[in-house]
Amino acid sequence: MRIELQKRANTSTLFSILSPLLALALTLVAGAIMFGLLGKSPLGALYIYFVEPLLDVWSLHELAIKAAPLILIAVGLSICFRSNNWNIGAEGQFTIGAITGSILPVLNPEWHSPLILPLMLVMGMIGGALYAGIPALLKTRFNTNEILTSLMLVYIAQLFLDWLVRGPWRDPQGYNFPQTKSFQPEAVLPEILDSGRAHLGIIFALIAAVALWFMMRFMLKGFQVSVLGQSERAGRFAGFSARRMVWFSMLLSGALAGLAGISEVSGSIGHVQPVISPGYGFTAIIVAFLGRLNPLGIIASGFVLALTYLGGEAAQLSLSISDKVSRVFQGLILFFVLSCDTLIHYRIRLIFNPSTAQEGKR
């Protein structure tokens, strides 16, 4: 048996909508098999993993908290990926954004002004953008591969954070725990509803997604992104600068990742500690692809991936399966999305008898 691809004349609208759903369905099937192999009842486990977290008000708030950074980072990455700039260091930009955003509350714990929060958010965005500016500078100036440099910077950012909270930023009254003092109330991102912990981060995420959707759909900049991404040469003929696009996409995604970082620290953690992210920056790559690099699609896919984190925690508690299952699920989703996306551009044919295929060719 052989698999043969046949190019479609036009991209299939049906499959552009269907492909993410098909991918999710396949992930569920694979998940059921995996739970079966682990000796659990497949359907029961899937219920605990994907449905139960949606039934409590409390866990819906947790869902929003986890979806916020994923959506914020992923919409920025979607602009990068569409313009063919492969920023995979969002985790590092998230970390640096969290650090620069926390400078004010950590160094001025007695400063009680309503100004502090907006300043923190802006500084977080600047920090993230500057950190993403390093691979942008190296790519435009030295022709260096941004995939590798942005990734190496993730490790460096995490080590820097580790040093800060164990060294100069450690709370002297913190019983030697490697963390800073808790932020003053003015520096904490407010909750949106009285019913739970969800904070303003999810609102930022929704605003960013809609704004970038508008840009991609109605503004010249959005058109530049897709033209330069599909063909740099065509973009040059239209007078678009690929170099400037590197800067634009990297700084934008870095700023959004930085905003996600400071929102997470200020909204849901309340202080700075050595580990502030369960890999949001990498999971956001999956979110971006599952949302088909469309900012509105990313809103939906952000909630789906947030659910994999919650499901992982639930599975750990009630099924005593390690929470690493959630990383497996996330990897599987990306695999199935990428496979199903083939259907948008190609018809897939299964050829069972090689000789008939030969005849068809002649």
Place this chain on the structure above:
Amino acid sequence: MFEAILLTVITASTPLVVAALGELVSQRSGVLNLGVEGMMIMGAVAAFATAQLTGSPYLGILGGIIGGGLFSLLFGFLTLTLVANQVATGLALTILGLGLSGQIGEAFVGMPGVRLQPLVIPVLSDIPFFGRVLFSQDLIFYMSVALVFGISWFLFKSRTGLKMRAIGDNHGSAHALGINVVRTRYLAVLFGGACAGLAGAQLSLVYTPQWVENMTAGRGWIALALVVFASWRPLRVLAGGYLFGAVGIGQLHAQLLAQSGGIAIPSQLLSALPYAATIVVLIIISHNRRTTLINTPASLGKPFVPDR
């Protein structure tokens, strides 16, 4: 003292060299597989599990090779059969590999590992200094050296190697000449996966004989940088691999020295050195656009659908 440092440098460099050699072959055929980190960690867990269950580190090596190789076929199926985006699929492979290995390795956390013992080659190992350093090593070290020269020969002296380089430089022309592009690339990807798996086996059987989650710690990505550094030439991979290994070991020794000397160098700063060095090396290598363009396989990362 110097001899001991050299021995640790070799141990730290071997996985980088082996993984980078596999990726080099895959990239020479035009396939950019960013999943090295994922294949390596799968190799590490497969090797550790096999060695635990059978008690034989040699079967462990085999397990690592098979684990990495099988895992790479997943990448091959997506990018070669379904022509999915290679960058995205490589990332998927890394994410899935890190998750899956954590899940599989759960049962082995904290277990004492089976260490692969050195094979002392008689006579040669009696040569002063070099004998100890080069001829009383473990099997994976000897394999890494054999791979360097074997791949050099294959790429530049054999007919199949020539065909493979042709595919990497222009898959359209190679296809027109009747070379089976997809099949050759499948083999190259499989070879890359097997090498990454072997590198992972070295980590869990030699370098630190135990299973720790995420024990590759970015080595797969450094191996990718090494391929660029080596401008796609096997001998330079060997040189570069030892350079990177030396930086890694150097920072460990610097940490110990700083500790014993009471000098306050933050350990995190030193731990960041290998990653910073990778960035610096990439800048030095790529700043000349022209030589980069000449050395990079021209079809690298581009999708190929045979016209029928």
